[in-house]
């Protein structure tokens with residue numbers, strides 16, 4: 001059976017159910033790299049160019065792990081655009097080239113180009129090209145892709161039930177949904193999915209918030225129509241898909257009375273974050289806001305301290321607001 005390696009990083013958090021189903025329907029065995037560990041980070045940092053952002057470096061570590069595990073093909077798509085008139089960060093466009101240039105002794109890459117900014121005609125042609133590797137007919141390749149889309153929709157629907165996309169993938173694979181503890185606060189949590197839902201990159205941010213009794217409300221929990229309405233209030237359209245999602249979600253959280261504060265996770269060395277983070281920071285006027293920037297040198301203890309201080313500050317403000325309403329006359 002042909003083994004196809006899928007790195008547990010970057011697009012994995014958004015599209016794994018689609019591509020896993022697609023390859024399995026074509027008769028391949030999908031091998032996923034292990035969740036990010038310190039070793040993954042160290043290998044990635046050693047192999048990637050210094051200028052790369054933290055998530056890209058981590059991706060290199062995952063690719064190296066799969067190459068060492070002897071897969072027959074590595075799935076490294078070239079993501080350009082996943083919706084009309086919008087784009088993904090340019091680093092995704094050059095990913096297969098960067099991987100080939102920096103890592104030697106690689107298995108062949110399946111570097112399908114996903115660019116639906118103007119039309120999806122070329123994507124469908126490329127899907128057929130990839131499917132031919134497994135000796136499948138055009139009809140069965142198309143059917144495999146449609147099945148993959150169906151599984152992706154199902155998994156995304158699971159994520160809207162209060163799970164993170166990472167947890168939704170686990171539930172989709174048959175695991176139990178995690179227990180949600182008592183809720184002290186509800187915080188809007190923003191960031192690129194591949195940073196936020198990766199335990200090592202995010203330093204377990206969502207888990208720490210839950211331990212502090214906070215419920216994390218994510219962009220995936222907000223109606224896409226609501227996100228678009230809020231994002232459209234900017235004077236210029238944000239043409240990055242993920243950036244627009246974050247801006248729209250942030251503006252929605254800012255006006256949602258159920259939300260007590262907003263946490264934004266940014267990555268050091270990220271071009272889009274330097275702009276999107278700035279826009280969000282300026283436009284949030286009603287809610288406490290904290291931006292946490294991480295890189296490969298960030299320590300988890302520092303992250304926990306900041307989150308504890310943020311949560312304490314929100315609760316103190318809340319207590320003060322209640323005390324200020326006590327009558328001085330009893």
Ligand code: SF4
Pocket residue numbers: 053054055056089090091092192267269270271272273
């Ligand atoms: S958006 Fe930022 S974090 Fe994501 S790949 Fe691009 S530079 Fe890296």
